[in-house]
Amino acid sequence: MADVYKQSFKQNYTHNIELSIFNCGLERCAPGQTWGPGIRDHYLIHLVVSGKGVFEVGGRTYEVVPGDLFFARPNQLIRYTADEAQPWEYSWVGFNGACANKLAAQLPFTDAAPVHHTQDLEGMRAALSSIYSSRGLQPQDEAAMVGYLYLFIAALMRETSESRPHSTSSSSQYVLNAIKYIQFNYSHDISIDDVAKSVGVSRSHLYRVFMLNVGKSPIDYLTEYRVNEACKLLRSGTLSIAEVAASVGFLDQFYFSRVFKRAKGVPPSKYMTSQADADVQPAPDET
Template sequence: MADVYKQSFKQNYTNNIELSIFNCGLERCAPGQTWGPGIRDHYLIHLVVSGKGTFEVGGHTFEVVPGDLFFARPSQLIRYTADEQQPWEYSWVGFNGACAHKLAAQLPFTDERPVHHTSDPEGMRTALTNIYSSRGLQPQDEAAMVGYLYLFISSLMKETSESKPHNTSSSSQYVLNAIKYIQFNYSHDISIDDVAKSVGVSRSHLYRVFMLNVGKSPIDYLTEYRINEACKLLRAGNLSIAEVAISVGFFDQFYFSRVFKRAKGVPPSKYLASQTDAPEASE
C-alpha cells in the first residue's frame, strides 16, 4: 500500500474580500480515515486522484472514485471517509468571499448531485496543484493562488456548460440568465420587460418559470435584491438615503422608503440609525 502523506496550506488572513483561498493541499489517506461529521465555514472541493471513498451530505451517501470531484457548501453537515481496502488520494481547495456564492452557483454541483465526474482529471489535478504550488503569505502569493483558483473554477464552469443539455432544463436556464441580468443591472432603471427581453422570453413566461424555480415573481426577486444591496450600502455608512436609493435603481427616494419599509419593517432612516447606534463588537 502506498505511503500516507499530507501536504496542506491554510491562510489565516486575506487582502482579497471578493474571493480568497481558505486552504488547499494534497493527501493520501489511511484506510478508513474520516473527516466529520462536521460543518465547514467555506466552500470545499476535493478531486479524487486514486483510490475511493464515500461522501455523506444531506442524509445521502455517495460513492466517490478517481476523476470524481465532491463539493461541500458552508454550513452543510458532511462526512467523508476513505475506503478500507483502497483508500483515496485527493487534492482539495477551500475558498470563500463576496463573489464565492455566485461562482459556486455556476459549478456542476447541486444539493442532489454534489459529486461530479470530470472529463479532464489531469487538467483538474494540475489546476489544483498550481494553487498549492503558489502558496505563500505575501500579497503576490495570494494573487497567484486566487488567479489559479479562477482558472480551476473556469474549467469547472465549462463542464457545467457542456452538461447543460443533459441536466439543466430550459426553464431553469432562463431563470439563471434572468438572475444574472438582474444582478448586473439592478442599479439601472430596468423593468421586468427588460429582463424578459434579455433572456428571449415573454414577460408572462418569465413569471411562470420564476415561480416554478425560485418560488417568487421576477419583480419580487428584483425588489428583494435591490433592498438587500441597499442594506449593504446603508451599513457602510458612506452615502445618504437618497444616494443609496439611486445606487440600487430607485430614482424616487420616497418610493424607495415605502418599498424598504415594506421589506424590512422600518424606513431606511431608522435602519441607518440602528446601524449607527449599534455597539462595536468586541474581539
C-alpha cells in the same frame, strides 16, 4: 505515504454576493479519517488526487479514487471517510452566492451521480491550487479567488458539455438574461414586469424559472442585489443615505431604509457608522 497535513483557508466575510468562496484547501488524511454525517450551508467540491475513500449522500455510498470529484449541495446530509489502507489526499473548495445554484446546474453532477471522474486531474488540481494560493482577507484577494473559482467551474462546465452537449436549458438562459438586465438596470425604477418583458416571458414564468435556478424569487433577487450595491456605497462613506437610495433604484429614502433594515438587521445609518468604526480598527492577522 507522508505524514498527514491540512492547509485550509476560511473566509468569514465576503463582499461578492454573486459568487463567494466560503473555504478552500488541501489535505492528506489519516487512515479512516471521517467528516459527518452533517450538512454544509454551501456547495462543496472535493478533488481526490491520491489514495481513496467513500462518499455518502442520499442514502448511497460511492467509492472515490484519484481523479474523482465529489459534490455536495447546501443542506445535504453527507459523510466522507478516508480508506484505512490508502487514505486519500484531496483539494476542495466551498462556495455559494446568488449565481451558485445556476452555475451548479451546469456542472457534471446530479443527485443520482454526485461523483464525476475528470480527464484532466492535473489541470483541476492546479485550478484548485490557484484558488488557495490567492487566499487573503482583502477585497482584492477575494476577487482573485473568485476569478480562479470561475476558471475551475468553467473547466468543469466544459467536461459537462462534452458528456451532455445539450444540457443548458432555456430556463437557465432566461434567468441569465434576467440577471444581466437587473445588473445593468437596478439603479433605475424597474419592476419585475420590466425584467420579464426584457427576456420575453410572463411574470409567472420568470418566477418559476428563478425559483428553479436561483432558489429565490425575482423580486427577492432584485432587492438583495440593490441592498448589496447600497452596502458598497455606504462603505465608501461619500454619499448621503438619500443619495445611496436613489443610486440603487429607490425613489423613497424611507422605504429604502425599511427594506435595508429588513435585509441587514440594521438601518443604513447604523450600517454606515459601523463600517466607519471598523475602518479604524487594526486588521486581524491571517491565521
